[in-house]
Amino acid sequence: MERVAIKVYNTMTRQKEEFIPQDGRRIGIYVCGVTPYSHTHLGHARPSIVWDVVKKFLRSQGYDTYHVQNFTDVDDKIIARANEAGMSALELAKEFIAEHLACMDALGVERADVYPKVSEHIPEIIALVERLIDNGHAYAADGNVFFDVSSFAEYGKLSNQKRDELLEGTRFDPDPAKRSPEDFALWKKAKPGEPAWDSPWGPGRPGWHIECSAMSHKYLGCEFDFHGGGSDLIFPHHENEIAQSEAATGKTLARYWVHNGMLNLQDAKMSKSLGNIVNVQDLVARYPKELIRYYILSTHYRSELEYYEGKLDEMSRGWKRMNQAVFSLRSLLRDAELREEVSGEDDAVLSRIRQIRGCIVAALADDFNTAQAIGLLFDLVREVNAYSGRSEAPSRIVLEAAHGVFQEYGRTILGIIPDEPEAEESSLVEPLLDLILNIRQDLRAGKNFALADKIRDSLQELGIVVEDTPRGPRWKIEGVSSDADL
RNA sequence: GGCGGCAUAGCCAAGUGGUAAGGCAGAGCUCUGCAAAAGCUCCAUUCCCCAGUUCGAAUCUGGGUGCCGCCUCCA
Numbered sequence: 001m002e003r004v005a006i007k008v009y010n011t012m013t014r015q016k017e018e019f020i021p022q023d024g025r026r027i028g029i030y031v032c033g034v035t036p037y038s039h040t041h042l043g044h045a046r047p048s049i050v051w052d053v054v055k056k057f058l059r060s061q062g063y064d065t066y067h068v069q070n071f072t073d074v075d076d077k078i079i080a081r082a083n084e085a086g087m088s089a090l091e092l093a094k095e096f097i098a099e100h101l102a103c104m105d106a107l108g109v110e111r112a113d114v115y116p117k118v119s120e121h122i123p124e125i126i127a128l129v130e131r132l133i134d135n136g137h138a139y140a141a142d143g144n145v146f147f148d149v150s151s152f153a154e155y156g157k158l159s160n161q162k163r164d165e166l167l168e169g170t171r172f173d174p175d176p177a178k179r180s181p182e183d184f185a186l187w188k189k190a191k192p193g194e195p196a197w198d199s200p201w202g203p204g205r206p207g208w209h210i211e212c213s214a215m216s217h218k219y220l221g222c223e224f225d226f227h228g229g230g231s232d233l234i235f236p237h238h239e240n241e242i243a244q245s246e247a248a249t250g251k252t253l254a255r256y257w258v259h260n261g262m263l264n265l266q267d268a269k270m271s272k273s274l275g276n277i278v279n280v281q282d283l284v285a286r287y288p289k290e291l292i293r294y295y296i297l298s299t300h301y302r303s304e305l306e307y308y309e310g311k312l313d314e315m316s317r318g319w320k321r322m323n324q325a326v327f328s329l330r331s332l333l334r335d336a337e338l339r340e341e342v343s344g345e346d347d348a349v350l351s352r353i354r355q356i357r358g359c360i361v362a363a364l365a366d367d368f369n370t371a372q373a374i375g376l377l378f379d380l381v382r383e384v385n386a387y388s389g390r391s392e393a394p395s396r397i398v399l400e401a402a403h404g405v406f407q408e409y410g411r412t413i414l415g416i417i418p419d420e421p422e423a424e425e426s427s428l429v430e431p432l433l434d435l436i437l438n439i440r441q442d443l444r445a446g447k448n449f450a451l452a453d454k455i456r457d458s459l460q461e462l463g464i465v466v467e468d469t470p471r472g473p474r475w476k477i478e479g480v481s482s483d484a485d486l
Numbered sequence: 487g488g489c490g491g492c493a494u495a496g497c498c499a500a501g502u503g504g505u506a507a508g509g510c511a512g513a514g515c516u517c518u519g520c521a522a523a524a525g526c527u528c529c530a531u532u533c534c535c536c537a538g539u540u541c542g543a544a545u546c547u548g549g550g551u552g553c554c555g556c557c558u559c560c561a
Contacts, residue, residue: 035560159557231555261555317511389524447519
């Protein structure tokens with residue numbers, strides 16, 4: 001199939017580059033996942049939704065994707081929380097992992113191919129640490145192992161920092177066992193009451209960054225295409241990953257570094273430590289997943305994104321208009337008398353639809369510009385609304401072309417347009433409603449508007465919205481589930 | 487102190503050299519028994535400020551100002 005050229009902003013080079021996959025077709029993606037010590041918040045939803053769209057877009061371009069997303073389930077905060085709650089650290093992590101996955105499912109985020117956990121990769125981590133010691137890039141000290149930053153000349157290349165300037169504004173007291181303050185822990189000596197594993201350096205557990213190096217090597221090899229995560233991970237997490245991985249293998253860890261912007265709440269970054277958190281669980285219960293995705297994807301992934309109470313309600317007005325257009329299209333395609341051929345005017349509209357489609361592909365190929373793609377979808381909304389409004393008998397070909405674009409990009413790739421509701425119960429509901437509405441039409445023809453309005457109001461109370469159009473009445477079911485909430 | 491990013495209408499937001507997408511809100515109109523939905527028109531001579539490069543700059547360069555992120559756990 002024909003592929004468009006895809007451009008990606010690479011944090012490493014600080015510019016957009018043409019994306020060329022390592023193996024031609026199969027694309028390896030490693031996205032840094034969460035440390036499951038607390039509830040999943042909206043800030044976590046952003047990279048998940050962004051990468052969900054990226055994967056689906058890449059596949060629509062004929063690529064295969066292999067997506068790895070880790071859970072850092074061994075960590076100081078998890079241990080602290082677990083002690084407070086009187087449960088084991090791994091048990092606590094397991095609960096929040098389950099919640100996280102459930103939240104992502106509820107947001108329509110496709111699952112990763114693998115979700116490796118630190119606790120299940122201790123041997124791989126130990127092997128990597130040993131290798132770094134053998135290479136002279138790490139040293140053991142008092143039951144700990146530290147990475148020797150001075151041994152890696154390229155340290156700082158991702159975050160563009162110079163080693164001697166790194167420590168000037170720093171606010172922590174370095175561990176006295178370190179040779180140099182900027183060295184970081186690969187293996188931490190066990191403290192009483194902490195989960196620990198045996199190692200050549202005594203009982204302990206992995207340091208923060210090493211798990212991602214070990215697990216990405218295992219599942220994607222020592223060099224792969226995309227490495228992603230929030231921009232707050234650039235330093236030190238990703239910088240340290242690069243140091244460990246590249247010092248160990250001599251290969252370039254990732255070819256493209258892709259970082260999403262932060263989600264802000266009242267001008268401050270949403271983060272667990274600040275406590276200004278919007279739970280995804282709560283949000284998903286209140287709003288349709290397609291609306292949440294629409295909100296997140298309306299801003300380019302690298303920009304900061306603001307959230308405040310009521311934001312989604314504001315966003316919902318435009319979103320509903322788009323869905324209304326798709327809804328009209330679907331109901332038109334279902335029953336109206338449509339022309340099966342195309343005429344002169346149809347041709348013009350058809351070529352406009354194709355043009356918009358091409359622009360959407362180009363927007364997504366340009367550093368995954370979902371905001372622009374959504375803008376183009378609105379152009380299509382106006383185009384198709386105008387067409388079906390002015391045309392006596394619209395052409396099926398034209399309507400299907402427009403609907404196809406909404407389906408492929410709005411629904412499948414961006415996930416901002418709900419699925420067509422399953423017509424399961426409609427076997428009975430549909431003829432019944434047709435019957436009622438036919439009678440109502442007779443009443444309207446006989447100018448018995450009082451009774452006609454009563455029928456409409458009563459149906460409304462049942463959650464069925466009736467709209468009279470020049471082409472007769474149409475109906476939709478509202479509020480049955482979040483999916484159907486147009 | 488170091489590194490990085492951002493500043494576009496009342497609000498949200500695209501746009502990296504060719505004369506300001508899109509959405510919301512607002513105004514007017516059309517359609518309409520009513521309601522709903524929809525369409526059309528209008529709504530930034532101008533992109534934080536100053537200087538420069540250029541035939542031409544929101545876009546490039548230099549200098550300001552303001553905000554944000556990272557340098558400590560963080561998506």
